[in-house]
Amino acid sequence: MSTAIKLPRLRLKGGTSLWIGGGLVATAVMAAVLAPWIALTDPVMDANLMNAEIPPGLEYPFGTDAQGRDIYSRIVYGARISLSVGIISQICNSLIGVTLGLTAGYWGGWWDDLVSGLTNLMLAIPSLVFALAIMAILGPGLVSLVIALGLTSWSYSCRIARAQVLSLKSQGYVQAARILGYGDLRIMFTQVLPNILGPLIVIATLGMGGAILSEAALSFLGLGIRPPFPSWGSMLSEARDQITTAPWLSVFPGLAIFFTVLGLNLLGDGLRDILDPQSTTRRA
Amino acid sequence: MAEPLLSLDDLAVHFKIGNALGGGIKTLKAVDGVTLDVKPGECLGLVGESGCGKSTLALAIMGLLPPTRGTIGVDGQEISGSKAPDRMRMARTVQMVFQDPYASLNPRQTVRRTLADPLRLHGVRDKAEVEARVMDMMAKVGLRPEQADRYPHEFSGGQRQRIGIARALILKPKLVLCDEPVSALDVSIRAQIINLLLELKDELGLAYIMISHDLGVVEHVSDRVAVMYLGRIVEQGGWQEIFENPRHPYTRALIAAIPDPFHRAAISAKAKARGEIASALNPPPGCHFHPRCPLKADICVSQDPVLAAVAEGHRAACHFRDRVS
């Protein structure tokens, strides 16, 4: 309607999801950063078969595993690996996806056809299977894990970036920039990218959760982090046989994954609200 | 006589629509053989309704759409020939003010950045000079210096249009193409922007192409007027000639359609056009206006009228140009 009333701008400071999600993610990050100080024992070296499979209690809050290592300490150290895999691989995905999506949407033509075809191809292959294949070639290990996960799920960022560019391309300010003599790359980076960052950050946050889950899955299959180094996925993998006799071995790493991924998803939802350009008021 | 700043010669922009599988490819003749020129310091009003091709024409002039046929000369340099147009030089000669002040400013850039970036891009290195020119331009369009660090959403529609005008003028162009510069603004704000555009024209010696469907605005600002219908110019001439002695039935229909109680009896209801504008994809043969024209005769269906002179500098494309009165 032409005469909609001008609504007063809502000052959204992010909803509860932003705060809960942010809190959960911050906890995981704190655990990773402060691991040497808050861990009770060394996660790898302090194996002691005398203490094997002690249930959670005062001395070992989350219990111990089959080698007698403190699970709490291993989870705290495991946060370092799980989070860095999640963050680094998602940064790779975002860089690939945004670069391809931005250029495909802006230039169009054969390049767009090529990128769109590739994206559809990537979406048609289950990314975990793809990652598995890469891991099988590269062999297990942290670096190959990051590569495998960082190359296989950029299609979401790419699609979002491309769609956003297509809708922005005809906006007056993009045309104005061309008329002012701006080059294509300058327009993409100064005019288009800043205005599509919001949804891309949301996708990246959600993707990070996905990457952590994939890391867990790959490690569970024995293709991820090699023992004895702890990642949440490899801990779950090792705990497989004792799931009935010593359930705490699987429960606590499982909960760590659950809360971190939940936190990232909530954070992504919360960011979606505040990254709306209308609500990012910065007054001079 | 001064060299024209802009000269269009038989300019045409056609689009291919559809695909070979579903119903075949059709040609949309958005602009079909437009010859026009704009002299330095002059304001040319370009009038027409939706589908007449005025927006396509604007994009072609700005170098954003390649012409299918014909040439565009800007400041003596042909921009559409075999040589790639020099975008930087074009930018310093022709600029544009957009219709929608909400979509035409980057929401993530402050006013200062919107105005300073083009200067730096065009080789103004001295920081003090950039700052001085930004401040000078803001003052010219009626913005206060302390507003330089604000973002577009902190401004009202009229103020945003001022920023859009400042951006168009910051490189000191000679010709500014204004695409419906006030039609998206609140009615009570329009006069401010029209006055500002006219003041700046006199102060800076600018030439304008004023695209509008609002004949009141066009009459007020234009030196010469061109009327477009379905991709062609049907009449052009000095503003007084066009408004007081229109020779094309379409121009008369446009004038008759203006709801103005003070102007009611000027042109009788006979002059009003009937029916709807045909699709540019499938324009009527002969004179494109004939299905709606009160003067329609057989010749109008069979023959394209040519744009021929009816008086000094006044041309109309109508078989009955001498009988319309």
Place this chain on the structure above:
Amino acid sequence: MTGPLLKVDNLRISLAGDGATYSAVENVSFEIGRGEAFGLVGESGCGKSITALAVMGLLRRPLSLGGGRIVLDGKEIQDASAAEMRRLRGKRIAMIFQEPMTALNPLSPVGKQIAEMFVLHEGMGWNEAMDRAEDALRQVRVPSPERRIKDYPHQLSGGMRQRVMIAIALACGPDLLVADEPTTALDVTVQAEIIDLMAELCAAKGTAILMISHDLGLVANMCKRVAVMYAGRIVESQAAEAIFATPSHPYTRGLVDSLPRLGERSKRGRQRLREISGVVPSIAAYPAGCRFNPRCPSVTEVCREVVPEATPLPAEGLVRCHHHG
């Protein structure tokens, strides 16, 4: 039965938002006689559209009726139930919108959408209703209605779609037609035709019109009486000719003076347009006293503090200004 067809008395519309409740519209009163065309004019955000929605009983959150009475044909309808309003809409009061594409069902042929009105409100069978729909299309001068009746909305041009909307709205011969910017999305020459058509059909059927628009000229041409709204209040209401000849409120005066009018330049040369300074206030920041005071050329202390009462004008009508007379 005598008395006005529609009487809106002291209408208040509340807008809930951001922890506070605002009055989007207040103190709005007007009457429309049987068969009379009444215009409500104002800029975007002035509350004219939501006033129309209130009359139709279509206010939805965050908007709600804050007070006042809406009397249709002697019966108060402001508290009518949803079912009662549904019966009234279409049969007694009908509405047409700015963009017919959003108001028509894209998945249903237009003939069926017109026929539906007869089936729903007059209990007709589908066969008879389709015949009536064809007549209705003929009445709104859609060419070859027997074929058009099977067309889907997207197959029609904007003007044709608006004709279909008018056919639907007038199908059951309502007492009141609410037209919210019915021609804003259309081209000027098409607009003139649609307005003529609306006026003619309503006159023939004795339907009253509540015409809502930002275009003072358009409304004054079509309506007998006009009310001008500014920032949620009616500031002036007068007979249509009088509002142009003797505008009484400074805002109306500003609107009448600020637009370039056709023929003005030939008579008096190019005059600088009279501007209305400042911007339209947002609903959260309505000024105290007279809401036009920050933009008014003749503002005094009392305007900033006291809300002006509606004063009767000598001939007919009202004005809400401290400095009138």
